[in-house]
Amino acid sequence: MQTTAARYQVRPMDFGDISQVMEIEQESFLNNWPTTAFKRELQNNRLARYLVAVERREEAEEPSAPLAEHEPRTATVPPQRLGRWLGEFKRLFGGEEEAEPSGEPVVGFVGVWLAPGEAHIVNIAVRESHRGRGIGELLLIAAVALALLNDREVVTLEVRASNQAAQALYEKYGFKNVGVRHRYYSDNHEDAVIMTTEPIRSPSYQALFHRLRQEHRERCGQYQLDFD
DSSP, X not given: OOOBOOXXXXXXXXXXXXXXXXXXXXXHSOTTSOOOOHHHHHHHOTTEEEEEEEEOOOBOOOOOOOOOTTOOOOOOOOHHHHHHHHHHHHHHHSTTOOOOOOOSOEEEEEEEEEETTEEEEXXXXXXXXXXXXXXXXXXXXXXXXXXXXXXXXXXXXXXXXXXXXXXXXXXXXXXXXXXXXXXXXXXXXXXXXXEEOSOTTSHHHHHHHHHHHHHHHHHHXXXXXXXX
């Protein structure tokens, strides 16, 4: 009997993902918004954690016949994961050679800085062809889960004052408007709304987060977070 795997997986970004992530960033933000130097962020920024959402269509294989006694078992590694491992190995031990593309379709990403006491979401974007499928919300869930895993107290972010849809999503997840950074965005000098959660380990926030995760699964399907 075949079983369908989770449709989306969120995992740490690696160097093989950068070209796809740059495509998403360029189609998501205005033309003169500065492009993130992802390679430098991954290599040198100790605070930075970048996660990618990848679309998966793998199915579990049919169970094989029982092995004879003492017959060795052979472990198999999915080719996409093997490609990522080889790319990272080359990067670490092969000088300046570029990592190979991951081969997995990256459909969104989120960047988080793990500052003392807080996790700050620096950017979040979804591939244009995959918007409206709950992937942005999944990446927000992943960012909060990452903050919990790393014992941060709150999650913070800035959002454009005109982006009412994003603000509504953040408010749904317990973010509150705590201030404004005037003329924050360099492309059009738009104000940024500063938003933050209550302490994410409080019983009230834990209950909210658990409920919203369940609702997202019921509405959008199963997903896999590969870091928690």
